[in-house]
Amino acid sequence: MNVRAHMSMLFHLDKCIGCHTCSVACKNLWTDRKGAEYMWWNNVETRPGTGYPTGWEDQDHYRGGWEKNWVGIELKLQSKPKAIANLFYNPALPELDDYYEPFTFRYEDLFNAPESKHQPTAVPISAITGDPIDIESGPNWDDDLSGSTIYAANDPNLEGVSEEVRQQMGEIERVVFNYLPRICNHCLNPACVAACPSGAIYKRGEDGVVLVNEDECRAWRMCVSACPYKKVYYNWSTGKSEKCILCFPRMETGQAPACAHSCVGRIRYMGVLLYDADLIKWAAEGPDDEMFDRQKEIILDPFDPAVIKAAKENGIDDGWIDSAQQSPVYKFVKVWNMAVPLHAEYRTLAMMFYIPPLSPVVSTIEEGLVRLDIPRERVDFELFNSLEKARLPIQYLANLFSGGNEEVIEKILRKMLAVRIYKRRESVEGIIDDATLAMVESADTTPEEIEAIYRLTTLPTIAERFVYPPYHREMAAEAIYGDPLARKGDVGFGYIMPPERGP
Amino acid sequence: MTHLSDGQRDTRIRFSDLVAQPRRVLTTPTWSAVINKGRAYSPFTLNVEELVPWRTLTGRQHFYLDHENYLEWGEHLPTYKPRPDHTMLSETEISANEAQGRLLNYITPHGKWSIHSTYSENIRMKTLSRGGYPVWLNDKEAAEMDIKDNDWVELFNDNGVFVQRCITSARIPRGTVFVYHATERTVGIPISPLRQKRAGMNNSITRTRLKPVLMSGGYGQFTYSFNYWGPTGVNRDTFVYVRKIDKPSY
Numbered sequence: 001m002n003v004r005a006h007m008s009m010l011f012h013l014d015k016c017i018g019c020h021t022c023s024v025a026c027k028n029l030w031t032d033r034k035g036a037e038y039m040w041w042n043n044v045e046t047r048p049g050t051g052y053p054t055g056w057e058d059q060d061h062y063r064g065g066w067e068k069n070w071v072g073i074e075l076k077l078q079s080k081p082k083a084i085a086n087l088f089y090n091p092a093l094p095e096l097d098d099y100y101e102p103f104t105f106r107y108e109d110l111f112n113a114p115e116s117k118h119q120p121t122a123v124p125i126s127a128i129t130g131d132p133i134d135i136e137s138g139p140n141w142d143d144d145l146s147g148s149t150i151y152a153a154n155d156p157n158l159e160g161v162s163e164e165v166r167q168q169m170g171e172i173e174r175v176v177f178n179y180l181p182r183i184c185n186h187c188l189n190p191a192c193v194a195a196c197p198s199g200a201i202y203k204r205g206e207d208g209v210v211l212v213n214e215d216e217c218r219a220w221r222m223c224v225s226a227c228p229y230k231k232v233y234y235n236w237s238t239g240k241s242e243k244c245i246l247c248f249p250r251m252e253t254g255q256a257p258a259c260a261h262s263c264v265g266r267i268r269y270m271g272v273l274l275y276d277a278d279l280i281k282w283a284a285e286g287p288d289d290e291m292f293d294r295q296k297e298i299i300l301d302p303f304d305p306a307v308i309k310a311a312k313e314n315g316i317d318d319g320w321i322d323s324a325q326q327s328p329v330y331k332f333v334k335v336w337n338m339a340v341p342l343h344a345e346y347r348t349l350a351m352m353f354y355i356p357p358l359s360p361v362v363s364t365i366e367e368g369l370v371r372l373d374i375p376r377e378r379v380d381f382e383l384f385n386s387l388e389k390a391r392l393p394i395q396y397l398a399n400l401f402s403g404g405n406e407e408v409i410e411k412i413l414r415k416m417l418a419v420r421i422y423k424r425r426e427s428v429e430g431i432i433d434d435a436t437l438a439m440v441e442s443a444d445t446t447p448e449e450i451e452a453i454y455r456l457t458t459l460p461t462i463a464e465r466f467v468y469p470p471y472h473r474e475m476a477a478e479a480i481y482g483d484p485l486a487r488k489g490d491v492g493f494g495y496i497m498p499p500e501r502g503p
Numbered sequence: 504m505t506h507l508s509d510g511q512r513d514t515r516i517r518f519s520d521l522v523a524q525p526r527r528v529l530t531t532p533t534w535s536a537v538i539n540k541g542r543a544y545s546p547f548t549l550n551v552e553e554l555v556p557w558r559t560l561t562g563r564q565h566f567y568l569d570h571e572n573y574l575e576w577g578e579h580l581p582t583y584k585p586r587p588d589h590t591m592l593s594e595t596e597i598s599a600n601e602a603q604g605r606l607l608n609y610i611t612p613h614g615k616w617s618i619h620s621t622y623s624e625n626i627r628m629k630t631l632s633r634g635g636y637p638v639w640l641n642d643k644e645a646a647e648m649d650i651k652d653n654d655w656v657e658l659f660n661d662n663g664v665f666v667q668r669c670i671t672s673a674r675i676p677r678g679t680v681f682v683y684h685a686t687e688r689t690v691g692i693p694i695s696p697l698r699q700k701r702a703g704m705n706n707s708i709t710r711t712r713l714k715p716v717l718m719s720g721g722y723g724q725f726t727y728s729f730n731y732w733g734p735t736g737v738n739r740d741t742f743v744y745v746r747k748i749d750k751p752s753y
Binding site (some may be wrong): 020023027028102103104105107110118119121122123124134135136138139140141143144145146147149150151168175254261406 | 613615624627629630631632633634635642652653668670671672673674676688689690691692693694701702726752753
């Protein structure tokens with residue numbers, strides 16, 4: 001057992017309102033710079049939709065992630081020998097138009113425009129060339145556009161959903177959508193790290209954050225192609241790749257990443273997960289339908305004395321073990337079995353987790369009255385026994401999260417519904433009858449667990465949502481520089497040495 | 504209720520503070536939220552926690568308004584009312600002969616991206632919302648009008664003109680054209696091909712009408728107070744002609 005610690009984020013999609021405050025917080029903090037205008041380390045997508053960059057999940061086109069073959073697993077982008085042969089050839093790279101051409105406005109014209117018979121206006125210009133442009137795309141182009149035949153209908157996750165249901169999803173009465181906030185997944189088996197010819201990308205030992213060493217990066221951009229989530233970006237101004245750094249300077253000082261901290265819907269949770277690094281290969285090479293089960297298996301129980309002993313032997317601080325025991329992410333992922341990673345089938349072992357969203361009930365009009373469109377004998381528990389009636393098809397969510405495994409998603413949604421129904425009976429009717437208890441049991445949960453899930457879902461304080469371990473940066477600084485204050489004030493994104501570029 | 508101002512009596516807000524960023528104000532007895540110690544604004548917390556009666560005839564919240572003007576206009580209960588016929592408004596008669604276009608009901612609800620006109624035209628929000636103030640149309644209706652997603656459209660009637668790009672969506676019912684309200688007239692506003700002037704903002708095609716029931720007064724909560732209760736401009740909803748245009752100039 002080779003125990004390591006990982007900082008993980010959990011997104012409760014049932015609570016996301018799609019306000020993009022996270023995106024703006026991240027943008028203002030990290031990518032408001034020349035060359036980074038088009039980068040959104042955190043973005044929020046409307047689903048079904050095509051996302052940003054457009055169609056990023058189409059791996060036949062972008063060739064991101066890993067695929068299983070006779071040697072085990074290999075980058076979908078290219079094998080190792082091919083990587084040398086094709087060092088100067090990277091056709092799977094997304095182009096600027098796959099993201100969008102960043103734009104701004106000539107705001108100064110509002111003050112400086114010459115006298116005219118028309119009121120002045122600030123015309124849109126390209127943020128790269130400065131020339132006037134027609135704005136044809138953006139990082140959130142299909143916002144709230146579910147039901148669209150141009151965008152939503154081309155969501156690859158609709159594969160396997162019947163034609164009839166897909167047609168219905170384009171009608172106003174049946175349109176449904178959810179929001180999907182995305183950051184770098186800080187994977188356990190990161191394709192970007194494996195693809196980098198310069199060895200410039202690494203996964204930090206202490207907390208698993210995946211970082212690009214800007215001094216080592218040589219602009220091969222293989223990381224951009226290899227990342228199946230398209231979360232590594234190329235800065236055209238500095239000639240270096242950049243990505244989400246999980247706000248490590250904030251985490252090291254006990255603050256949540258800017259996206260999580262600013263979240264209006266309070267959908268994000270952060271905490272430590274302990275995992276067994278010896279089993280990463282075993283987990284990444286699993287059969288398609290076992291990907292998530294194996295990933296869950298390598299996440300370890302922080303209360304197990306054997307795990308604690310092995311963690312200490314690996315130099316994991318007591319504070320980290322304590323933090324892992326308090327971790328809300330551990331509870332949702334491993335204890336309550338309610339969370340899944342995005343696209344487990346990419347085999348990168350993504351370490352950011354999602355609780356899938358519930359759907360509104362489909363209603364129908366009968367004798368002039370609205371009633372739930374589910375069999376009468378099942379109306380008591382709404383969708384609990386009729387998940388096939390959920391507006392957001394289970395198949396769709398399964399394609400998005402669990403590599404097509406519907407059973408995983410159904411179990412989670414049942415548990416979420418059990419919590420909702422149980423708490424409603426308790427607070428509205430004031431009585432929990434036997435039928436309700438039977439329903440709770442069939443959702444593989446208990447009243448005690450429901451109460452705990454309810455509290456952590458709806459009533460958590462900021463300290464319960466974000467549980468931070470002590471990073472002890474002062475000790476690291478002391479060990480390296482001899483002076484705990486040697487690097488005070490040094491955190492941030494930038495260059496210690498300016499990048500060298502040709503003329 | 505003097506305890507509500509405890510610890511806040513020394514609060515000062517200078518002009519430079521207001522320039523830097525918006526500031527929270529003190530808990531006030533005329534609004535209904537307790538916002539001390541950074542608590543988020545939530546209406547009626549003052550009433551519930553401090554046992555302040557609602558400022559209505561009965562001291563409770565009302566859905567039913569038994570004032571005779573409300574009864575007479577059928578406004579005593581919030582119930583469904585069909586949209587008025589466009590001829591009642593007479594805001595489209597002159598424009599009807601002016602250019603081709605389809606007559607649609609124009610609505611301007613609160614925005615997703617702004618609080619009224621605040622902060623909608625900065626580069627972040629513009630980048631997240633297609634670089635403009637998109638006009639939402641039903642996708643099938645748009646196809647009938649030969650309008651594609653992101654085409655330029657011109658909305659016009661006897662009041663004015665609004666020119667923006669459009670989004671075609673199954674989420675908009677037929678017969679309706681939708682624009683988030685309180686757009687600015689500063690960023691990316693082209694010249695209207697029809698009127699040959701700088702196009703307007705969302706309220707350029709609506710006009711203010713006084714709602715008669717709001718002129719009732721002296722009855723419980725219907726008591727005039729500046730910026731609190733009184734006749735408002737009802738200018739969110741009208742009829743417009745919508746037509747596709749080629750790329751306009753600025």
